[in-house]
Amino acid sequence: MDSALFPKGVQRCSMGKFFLGLSIAGAVLLWGVLGLFLCWIKGLNQTNMNDYYGFAIWIWADLAVIALGGGAFFTGLLRYIFGIDELKNIINFAVLIGFICYSSALLILAIDVGQPLRSWFIFWHANVHSMLTEVAFCLSCYFAVLTIEYIPLILENRQLDKVPFIHNLTHNMHHIMAVFAATGAFLSFFHQGSLGGVPGVLFGRPFAFREHILVWPYSFFLFTWSAAAYGPCFTLFITWITEKISGKQLVKDNVVQLLAKISGWMIITYIIAKIADTVYWAMVTAPSKGFALMDFYSNNALYGIWILFAEIVLCGVVPGLILISPKLRANPTTRLIAIILGVIGVSLNRWVLVLQVMAVPVMSFDTWALYYPSWQEVATTVLPVAYGVMMIMISYRYLPIFPQEVELNPIEPLPTETVTEIEVDKETAEEAMVSEGEPAPAQA
């Protein structure tokens, strides 16, 4: 029915099945939208946030999806700036995931503020010394970059591509994509970093505070680094899920392994730096403010030292080592375990630096503050997941996201189609000519 919109040479599930999937995700999305509107109309009293938990699950989700979406800028950097050409086979998907993550992050921020109608004050009355201002500017600029990177993908839809102007625009955007990618990498470096700066500059919160290099706390650099390190894990993880659901291999193993290897080395270097940072913080920074390490991990029901171990060793050192080991990396099972641990690791890191920061008492006579989210918060946090699923479903169905899909999954043209497709064949040939030697991703 909608097969005319499919990318060239691929097979897609039936319309009914597609809509069934969409409506399941859509139902979850609607639940999220309900929570969202309750928060907008009735206010943030719909959440379980309080004056101790001004930052809660949303901000964690925000930081986590931005870290996970870091695969987009880092893969882009590798592909366009460092010229690692194999990555062209996964960059589209990385861009899509990045786009989903960042649009979700912006949406969450729009719900999270108490006065969404004047949230633009963050731009208009910007306080340049605030890490959050840096986040807001770089985040929205980088979202613009991601949109610019995603637009050509949309325009490559078989039907849209027939319009000459669109075709040319796609071509031209691909042509200077390196410039956009470089700008994106620059912006990403700063907003990932400034997100790390958000807790790092809180000198009133010894659990979060880190020493500074120039105006930036160590956590600034660690955040950028960790996003670059773990982001690709998430790209690979979602790729794996998409492959499982579609039942097809979509990216060649060498590409996956290459990205996994890069991610592994990034994780290892990151985790060494993180360990150094943690040791310095535990031995020097925190004690200078009167806190011993275990003060942060005792006398409460949730935050034991296990969380530090889980973040650094289990979900840091372990996946790092797996991914740098050629043998373990080559094994799909261990690779997958490492990728999942990596995704958990970076999410845990963001959790600790948002929620545990709020939980730890600072005044000696204050108490731990634990909190659990309300359903409205859970719904609005799940909303981006449903939205992401739907975005991937639609994009996968209609756009040439995976350049290697046709090659990896050759199909016998159906007899009914061959009759009508003579014209199309001509187009394909043209396309193939245009695509040749292009720096942009395209059907092989």
Add this chain to the structure above:
Amino acid sequence: MKIDRRSFLAFGVGGAAGTALSPLPWKLTDDSSIWSQRWPWVPIPVDGKIGYAQSTCMLCPGGCGITVRKIDDRPVKIEGQEGHPVNQGGICILGMAGLQFLYGPSRVKTPLKRTGKRGQGQWAQISWEAALNEVAEKLGTLRADGRPQGLACMTDTERGTIPALLKRFMTVYGSPNFIGPASAQDAQETAVRAMAGVDGTVGFDVEKADLILSFGSGLLDGWGSPVRMFQAYSNRQDRKTQIVQIDSRLSNTAAKSDRWISINPGTEGTLALGLAYHIIAKSFYNKVFVDNFSAGFDSFKQKVMADFSPAKVAEITGVPADIISELALQFATAHRPLAICGRGRGSAPGALSDTMAVLALNALVGSINSDGGVRFLPDPGYIFWPDPDLDPIALKGNEQSRLDGAGTGQFSHTRSLPNRFFEQFGSDQRNVPEIMLIADANPLYTLRDTKAVQAALDQIPFIVSFSSFMDETAQQADLILPNHTFLERYQDVPAPAGFTRPFIGLARPVVAPQYNTRHLGDVIIALAGQLKGTIIRAFGWDNYLACLKDTLDERWEGMIEKGFWMDDHFSSPSWDAMFTTGTGRFEFNGEKVASDPWTGAVAAEGDSSTFPLILVPYDSIRLAGGSIGNPPFMMKTVAATVLVKADVFVEINPETARKYQLNEGTPAMLTTPKGEGKVRIHLSEGIMPGLVAMPTGLGHTAFDDFLAGKGVNVNELVGPVEDAASGFDAAWGIRAKLAKA
């Protein structure tokens, strides 16, 4: 023009782009910030000229001067009145929140007549004329039936022109049943009547004492005139005054005192006599006073020596014998020692002997009418109205004995015994009054054994409340004739609790009445007018203001200006001139005290096998006591270790908690012989093991949603214990048990 898909798309895209480039989105964005800054449901307070009005706070017996900041006609904040003799510009938490009473949702805005069943809260608004007619008609009928004593009246003070008008009304009507309050203040006055023969008020010279020994008095928890107490506390270092708090719980007062002596609850009087033992035994007492100006010392000495030996007192009170002797020495050797009594805020009178023991202790060291001592003040006499003519009905009615038995026979020193008043309903149906007027009192909340009070009220056929607020008792009324609040009316506020000089404060309206309310004084005069005859002839004033001016006479001008009248030249009479007992001396054992006062501590009700713990109510300054309840601002200050949602926390020692396997926050059922209540546990090292401390001032069922339904009224769990010597409610606690709920 043919509209195909392409041109439609182009039109859409072009339109969107055009709109985006137009000023419209910018304008909308800009507007959004303006809307979000002034939503119509966020009020913008009206500006105006700043002005100030002065008055006297009537929210507690403290009698502080207040300055009300106004914007045009609108009071916006209450502050302490600078230079006022009682509070010297200070103010307490309750007074500070006073405007919330004025404007709050619990106000009774117009006369109300009950339409549903009692306590159902169904009311019809009626006119003042109809309301007054109805009361007058009922009063007329009762009187015509020759049973004027069937009218009872209850107030929360017996001082000033309003109680005097009510009392006068009762007298000319023909009923002796004017029931005032019975608080620690009344207990002190009763003890002074018995021991010194002085009918007046009792002042405590806390500013000049150099050692204050407080027998469980919550000097910082609302006792006396609270602001004055706070100031005496905070200035004490400048005066090198020591304050010793004797308390079974680390109250705020105990925490801020120089020394806290923990004691078994209810045994404060015993400790006082234990101290007396040492002072007498070591001859540390003031011989000039004792030898020349006292009587009954020998029998007192004999009694103390026999029954209050250090070992025995140590055992009863739990205070080690060496501390008792050390304390006695410290008290006897201080220059200006002062012993203070009245547990907590002093809302309950306690046993007369406890108060007498403390007064005797003061007398032993000569701290009577001396600087830094206890002062026996004559009532500030200014109400000199001619005796009214009584018609035969009134004469006959007044011959009947009071329902509470106060003032006669064994209780000859007491004025009113509200607890007895309600208790005796059950014994004889003929004792139940037919009409009850309730002004400013809220017995259904403030008296012990609330259930019994409710049962008693249920029997009264017609209840009229004059409350400004929908309090617990007003909810049970058949008719409410709302009085102005203290901020809307004139009234004299004599004799601030514990003040050391003759003093009359004046409340003046700082704002016009906000609702359709009427001054109680005017209502009394109007009712008298309807009843005619000798009754109206007893009220020779057109209205209350005329009465007040007439009564205050030459003091009026000065009071309007300053807000108070104080006898600046007052000096306490010397020891030889002050005692008006039969002997003309200070009677250590009291005069005409029917039973032996020195019988020792009052036991808590209940048996210790069923109820192994002891429940002690505690007062705190952040929870208003008495007939009113906490305004919303004060509720905000109540700690989360006292109240969470609707659950009140009781304080127990961690040791007690271990014994009953309770933890911080555990929901529990607290049971006493009088009832049970759902509570939660708060562990505190500031409370003696074996005790359960529960805050007073919670568990309201009336007023508004900001107060009602939160916690338990401790008076539901504690029953009165009648003091044989005075008839006062001597209960200080009750036996109890705790079980996990």
Add this chain to the structure above:
Amino acid sequence: MFPFSFEWVWDMGHLVFHGGLWYALTILGIGMTYCIIKSIVDTVKADGSDSHH
């Protein structure tokens, strides 16, 4: 965001921060403008060459 808003200060912080911001925005703006204009030109050119057929 702009020098005319009152919290603006001509200091290092503002120059670096807003310098970076406007630099990035300029690149994105110029890049996109270039793409769009070039695409229009390409399209028109292609149309022109098509018409010769």
Add this chain to the structure above:
Amino acid sequence: MKQAHGKTKKFGMVIDLDKCTGCGTCMVACMAENNVPFRKDETDKRLSITWMQVYKLTNGKSYPDAEICYLPRPCQHCEGHHSGHSPCVSVCPATATDYDSETGIVSQIYTRCFGCRYCMAACPYHARYFNWWDPVWPGDMEKYLSPNVSPRMRGVVEKCSFCFHRYQLAMEKAILEGRHELEEQEYQTSCTQACPAGAITFGDLNNPEHKVHQLAQPDPHHHGRPKNPKVFRLLERLHTNPKIYYFSSKEWVRRAGDNYVKDESKSDHHE
């Protein structure tokens, strides 16, 4: 021009914890002065707006050696270690909270705040409160609202302002009278004025004639650290440089004002 003219002020408080009785009058005085809203259930203290909050400290000993100390905590009006680098002001993305270098007061502009709550995360004293609900005044209570302080809308952060409107009113009056300087008593906060125990002293920490200066003896070479050994500031070690000083004669109370690694003696941290 007089030397005193235009001299920067540093308004601050010294709170005598020996005198504070925990009565809570300061809390209500603040609410009444500043149009603070309230709700039916105020028992969840993490949702309850109390610009002035009184904490109850205990010495941790058993009955009957237990001791209690109350500690009133208004906004600490931190200066930080350089030019108003207070924890909250430095993080506000929209310049909705500012450090006034003339008075040392940390302001909050309600109409500028868009409710991101970063400042609340930054404040270790929990002095900042969010309006989770629209304010509602029941009955006719809107009538007691003061026009000097605007009621806050839902979704913004609020906190103690040292009754800044009182400073403005006092300055207006002074200027009308041709003065540029205020007398010590002309500008006092609502809580200072109300405290029945006289535990709060308020004034200009920079002015040696003011009582606060004499009590706290702020050391200008160490970011205002008190030279009086019985005076301390909350969380001195975090370098927030607050302007609320606390006096206590009790060592355990002074020690509760900061954090110490086990076995660390107090003198160690004086870097």
